[in-house]
Amino acid sequence: MMRAGDLAMVLLGVLATALAGYHVWPGQAAQRVRIYQEGQLYAELDANANQILAIAGPLGATRVEIARGRARVIADPSPRQYCVRAGWLQHAGDSAVCLPNRIAVTLEGDTPRYDSLGY
Amino acid sequence: MTASATEYTATSADVRVARYAALAIALSVLEAAVPSPIPGVKPGLANIVTLLVLWHHGWKEAAWVSGLRVFGASLALGGLFSPGFTLSCAGSIASLAVLAWACHLPRRHFGPISLSLLAAYAHIGGQLALARIWLIPHDGLIKLVPVFMLAALIFGIVNGVIAARILGNPE
Incomplete structure (x- = not known):
């Protein structure tokens, strides 16, 4: 049932999927806050x-x-505490926004992942 | 009595396409009842029918069955011309395009599993391309690519194996 080409195709698929995962979710380390x-x-x-x-x-x-x-964010006066509950931000591009206290924390890597964010 | 202006006798190919399309629509509707962990990730059981038709009757009939299935299933499920329907169309067109090429692969080495995998990858490729261009014009969509690729890999193999089993034991 499984022919030689099929096996090659399955391996190709596994490889392509793994590569895609590796490239898309790199988890770049943060350099600056x-x-x-x-x-x-x-x-x-x-x-x-x-x-x-x-x-x-x-x-x-x-x-x-x-x-x-x-x-x-250790402590914040905002009522819903979303930014506190975000916990530790570890990867470049992660962010926590404290509203309505209008404070935001973002992590930056070597290369910016986007141009800008509006709060 | 004058003869009707449009007279058409269905050829055996028409009847065959209609039967297969009905089967594919039934599978699509059945599948819609199965809850999915991630929106958009579906086994795509109806593609087994497309593969069978492609294998036995060629690309043209497979394209008819696939097209009728997309229309018929969304009529039955109530999503005609919705974004979901458009995505379904994009996926089907992309996989038919790839299958048009892939069905010329030597059958001695490349069986239904290969075709199923290629079609599954083309399907998500077409869907994601349309979603990126039209529905969610944001590069963040790329984060979903591995998830959909994994789904395509798994369901591509599963559907291919099922199709190969059916083709292996004809009637």
């Missing part, structure tokens, strides 16, 4: 420089922790 306050860039920091920052927003201070190439 950008923090936005009220739509403006507030700070661009080295992702490997460990620190904790407090950024003032309309509702109060949002606390952001940067450690070992990762970043997270």
